[in-house]
Every structure is written in C-alpha cells, then in structure tokens.
Amino acid sequence: MKDAHSRTSESRRLDGTAPPDQKRPSYQELLDESLDQTFPASDPISPSAAMYADRQIESARDERDWSLAPGPKTPQKAASPTPTVKPAPADAITLLKADHAEVAACFRAYQKLVDAGAGGAERQPLAEQICLLLTVHAAIEEEIFYPAARKLLGADTGLIDEADIEHASAKDLIAQIRAMGPDEDLYDAKLKVLGEYIDHHVTQEQDEMFPKLAKAGMDTKAIGAELGARKQALIAEVTEGSEA
Secondary structure (H helix, E strand, O other): OOOHHHHHHHHHHHHOOOOOOOOOOOHHHHHHHHHHHHOOOOOOOOHHHHHHHHHHHOOOOOOOOOOOOOOOOOOOOOOOOOOOOOOOOOOHHHHHHHHHHHHHHHHHHHHHHHHOOOOHHHHHHHHHHHHHHHHHHHHHHHHHHHHHHHHHHOOOOHHHHHHHHHHHHHHHHHHHHHOOOOOOOOHHHHHHHHHHHHHHHHHHHHHHHHHHHHHOOOOHHHHHHHHHHHHHHHHHHHHHHHHO
C-alpha cells in the first residue's frame, strides 16, 4: 500500500496539477498500474479496472488520449414553419344551417334564464345577441341568397316570397325588443314569439327551400363564399360601431 505522501503526489500527477517536469500518465500506464494494485499478473483483466483508468484520465485538460471530432461546418437549417391553411369556405346551405343552429341554441339558453328567474341584466345581453345574429343572417339572405334563388327558380318563387314576409315580421319584432328594457312587460313574451317565428321560418327553409335549390343545381360553393364574406363584413361593422 502507498503512504499518504505517495498518494497525494500521484493524485497531483493524475489531475494535471503536478510540476511540469513530472510526466502525466497515459491510458495504458494507468490501466497497468490499476491492475498491479488490484490483481496478480495471472488474473484476467477486470472491466472495473479499465473503468478506473478511464475515470482517472478524463478531464477538461486531457488532449493526449481523447479528441472530439469537429462538428459540421454548415449550420443546420431551421425547419420551415408549417404554413397556415385557411379553411375552405362552407357552402351556402351549410353556412345558413349553422346560423340556424346557433340562434336556436341562444333561444333555448334565454328560455332557461327566464325559467330560472334571472334578472334583466343577465337576460338582456343574450337577447341582444339573438337580435344581432338574426339581423346579420337576414341581411345576407336578402342581399345574396334569395336573389340567387329567384334567378335559379324563375317563376317558382313562392317559398322565397314567404321567406321575405317572415323576415319583415321578424325584423319588426326585433326593433320592438331593442326599444324596450328587459324588465318591461312583454319583453320576454316578444322574445318567445320571435323564437316561434324563426322556428317556423327555419323549418320551411331547411325542409323545402334548400332541397329545391340543391336539386335545381345552385352553385352553393360560390354563393357560400359570398355569404361568408358579407357576414364577416357586417359583423365587423357592428363591432366597430359598438367600440366608437
């Protein structure tokens, strides 16, 4: 066994702090020394002895036994971001049916508030949302969808005429609701009647008008794109007006 002085000297020699004239050992020399300390010459080489030698010569200053391969000279090209794909516009029938479903859900939510005895401050925002949704929906139908339907169907415009009349009745009721306070008499009743008007209107459109137009060959993709663009423009106008 080595004394403390010898072990200190050896430690300095191994970690690189020994005097410059004292040679640092190579991998093989350390391996041989480790084996001499642990095993007789007749014993096979133990993997643990090799690991011991590895640990002794590994250091940031070790350039004799190990070297790092140079990295690539050309920087790795960053992956291109995934392009944002705009969703394809819905066809006209799909867009209008989605509007119908949205406003129907709002009417159901409003009735739940009424049944729960909610105050006017809670009911009025939902009532205003219903009025806005119906106003925008009626506008895009009257400006784009119904004229295209009339052109396609020719003289067979009875369903469209009825739809125009139903729109007029709904718009009149919407104007009355907006002119009232939520706690005034008949406010909730007028919302309920409006919902019944719209339910009848939607049933007639979806069960009769839409199938007839589809059978007649309406270009629902092109008209749907027009409806979607106009709807977004109308909503933007309302939003800007409320923020002014």
